[in-house]
Amino acid sequence: MAVEADTSESGAKKGIPKLFIIIGAAAVVVVLGGAGLFFFLSKGTAEAEHGATVGEHGEVLPAAQTxxxxxxxxxxxxxxxxxxxxxxxxxxxxxxxxxxxxxxxxxxxxxxxxxxxxxxxxxxxxxxxxxxxxxxxxxxxxxxxxxxxxxxxxxxxxxxxxxxx
Known part of the structure; x- marks a missing residue:
C-alpha cells in the first residue's frame, strides 16, 4: 500500500508542471497577440494623425489638401x-x-x-x-x-x- 500512495503523489506532482507550462504558453500567446494588435493599430493612427496615406508599395504619401x-x-x-x-x-x-x-x-x-x-x-x-x-x-x-x-x-x-x- 505504501507503494500505491507514493505513485499517486508523483502523478500529482507531474500534473502541476504541465499545468504551469500550458498557462504560461497561453499567457505568452495573449501578450504577443496584444502587442501585435497594438503595433498594427498604432501604425494606422499615426499616419492618419499626420494626414498621410500609404501608397501601393508601402511608401507614405502626403494627403491631398482640400x-x-x-x-x-x-x-x-x-x-x-x-x-x-x-x-x-x-x-x-x-x-x-x-x-x-x-x-x-x-x-x-x-x-x-x-x-x-x-x-x-x-x-x-x-x-x-x-x-x-x-x-x-x-x-x-x-x-x-x-x-x-x-x-x-x-x-x-x-x-x-x-x-x-
Missing part, C-alpha cells in the same frame, strides 16, 4: 407630422478639391441653396432621427449640390450645425 466652402446658415420649416410643426437650423460646409473649385461654386451658390431648401422642406422630423437619418441627409445634400454645380464637383458635405425643434 478646401472648405462655408454656406450661410439655413432655417427651414419641416413638413408637418401629426399636426406637429418642426423647424430645423442647418449650417453646412462643402469640401472641395482646390481653390479654383471654390471660385466656380460662388456664382452657383443660389442654385445650391435653392436645391437644399426645396429638399429640406419636404423632410419630416422623423426623417432626421438617428445616425442613419443624418447619413441619408448628408448623402442627399451631396447629390443635390453636385447636380446644381455640374460639371464642378464637391467632395463631401460637412455639417457644422444641425438643430431640430
Amino acid at each position: 478646401f472648405i466652402f462655408n454656406l450661410p446658415p439655413m432655417i427651414i420649416n419641416l413638413n408637418k407630422e401629426a399636426d406637429e410643426e418642426a423647424v430645423m437650423k442647418l449650417t453646412v460646409a462643402l469640401e472641395v478639391a482646390d481653390e479654383a473649385m471654390m471660385v466656380e461654386i460662388q456664382p452657383r451658390l443660389a442654385k445650391v441653396v435653392d436645391a437644399f431648401q426645396v429638399y429640406l422642406r419636404e423632410l419630416r422630423k422623423s426623417d432626421l432621427e438617428g445616425s442613419a437619418g443624418i447619413y441619408r441627409l448628408k448623402e442627399e445634400l451631396l447629390r443635390r449640390v453636385n447636380v446644381s454645380i455640374y460639371p464642378s464637383r464637391v467632395e463631401s458635405v460637412l455639417f457644422k450645425e444641425i438643430l431640430v425643434q
Whole structure:
C-alpha cells in the first residue's frame, strides 16, 4: 500500500508542471497577440494623425489638401407630422478639391441653396432621427449640390450645425 500512495503523489506532482507550462504558453500567446494588435493599430493612427496615406508599395504619401466652402446658415420649416410643426437650423460646409473649385461654386451658390431648401422642406422630423437619418441627409445634400454645380464637383458635405425643434 505504501507503494500505491507514493505513485499517486508523483502523478500529482507531474500534473502541476504541465499545468504551469500550458498557462504560461497561453499567457505568452495573449501578450504577443496584444502587442501585435497594438503595433498594427498604432501604425494606422499615426499616419492618419499626420494626414498621410500609404501608397501601393508601402511608401507614405502626403494627403491631398482640400478646401472648405462655408454656406450661410439655413432655417427651414419641416413638413408637418401629426399636426406637429418642426423647424430645423442647418449650417453646412462643402469640401472641395482646390481653390479654383471654390471660385466656380460662388456664382452657383443660389442654385445650391435653392436645391437644399426645396429638399429640406419636404423632410419630416422623423426623417432626421438617428445616425442613419443624418447619413441619408448628408448623402442627399451631396447629390443635390453636385447636380446644381455640374460639371464642378464637391467632395463631401460637412455639417457644422444641425438643430431640430
